[in-house]
Amino acid sequence: MSKARSYAWLAWRAVVPHPLRALRRRGTGEERFLASYATEGLAPTSLEARADAEAASGCISCGLCESACTLRGAIPAIRSLGLHAAFRLCGKSDEMLAHAATELSACATCTGCEPLCPTGVPITRLVRALAARAAALDAARRDNPTQDR
């Protein structure tokens, strides 16, 4: 008897409240996804982000790029764990990205590091994409301060 009642409840939910709620939805799918999950450090993966992550996976951590980085010479804080570790964050959660936001925004995208990369990682493109992601994450947090931890 209780089984029949459960099925009836599910059927009613599927036919009445669920379609009604779909009518009330605001914004694009991506915006709704961000509203729900951005504060948890989860961002939807776009095709570009996937291509970026694949390009970033070419990094073999050799450190040659740093030798041509003028920013690194100028700002000691970027010395040991900075810009050229940051693009390895491509495949990581946005939670980690927030910690690299300063270095990412400091990059002048001069492309001096790129000709040295043995595997041809498009470092400047990745730094730009990561900086944009960090900024978007920051904006989403400010829009949803109550959900911030």
Next chain:
Amino acid sequence: MAPATRIECDVLVVGGGMAGATAALAAREAGARVVMARKSPGSTGLSGGAVSVAQDPACMPDAPFAARSGVVESARRIAATRPGHPYQLLRDRLDRLWNAVEFATGQFSSVLAPPTGRNRWLLTPFGHAHPAAACQRTMAAGDLAEVRGTLLVCGFEGHLGWDPGLVASGAVRVEPLGGPRPRAVLLDLFRWEEGALGKPFDLARLLEAPGAAEEAGKVLKRVLVRGDAAAVLPPVLGIDPAARVQERIAAEAGIPVAEFLSDLPSVPGLRMHRAIEARLAAAGVEVLGGEVRGGAGPDLPAAVGGREVVARSWVLASGRFVGGGIERRGELREAVLGLPVQASEGPFADPSIRFAARPSATLTLADSRAPQALLAAGLRVDGDLHPLDAEGRVVHPRVFAAGAVVGGHDPASDGTGMGVAIFTGWLAGRAAAGRGA
């Protein structure tokens, strides 16, 4: 595409590492008009400073001095014992191997010391002695077979990068076999606020400054004792050879000074990279940045970095996994022309096995000394360096392959990587320019 961007040339070299650079310069020497297309400098910037051509296969790792045979003789022994190795495929032409080595060391003589015909034994940062047919000029004085007396192995006080005790242990092993007695010391240099984390290229630039190398020489002189015959220092003795950091330190200290081999990031690798750039420019090789797209081979237009290149011959010197010449898109394949990738050693050497489509976990073995099919994967070529298709036919009479894209050897570990790059690059460059070897 606008006609102004079209380039017609004799030889298109795909790849700008040691193999591609040697091929381009050899073709240039033969009078060809050469264009090089490259997307990145490849693994040459990772070089530790040694040019390994061949080590006697009968030589045990712990008894390097037992091998006294010359480099070419060692290559012949490899050819006799390693089926599928490029030296074996080119065994009838190994008498020209030394011409190729002398050609390459001559082209890059700003950083490479003249080879002697036998291997020099150089210390690695990890406590080994490594054989090298040629090495950078800054390293030649550290040859364990030549130093008599005590070899001073230096590190930097307070710096985390190198452990002179570990480096010296590589010399301890060969001391009973006629090598020098090592003595590890720490030099009191580079004690600034963040000195412990200074990267090798930072230290190299500091030493290039006026007076800095002389100061280092004075510090070194203070730790010398009677019987010290030579000193090896971490590989940071300047990026620019014109700064003559090594010579300035040696002059001040009064003994021969050398670098030991480098790990990453590598100052000798940067030096090599710059030397290749400078030589290509001086020789008149046109270098285009970018991947080769839409190229189907010789006489057909290929798009490279916004230009259209039509070449009479092609040399594929696109590297392996680091350089991107061999990639995995569902299965292993050659990246530029889509040629089949084959294994030439291990259990997959049988060409009837479709090696390239197997999952990569099945292509390596847990035994680190066993042949690793994945690490030796690459193009199969004939004795003229023409790549072969799956049926074993020549793909095109004017397409040649050189360097790590050619399979059958493991450039990272079998001690023939640079030798194969130089030899196949030299042969392929000359053949592509229409000059037989």
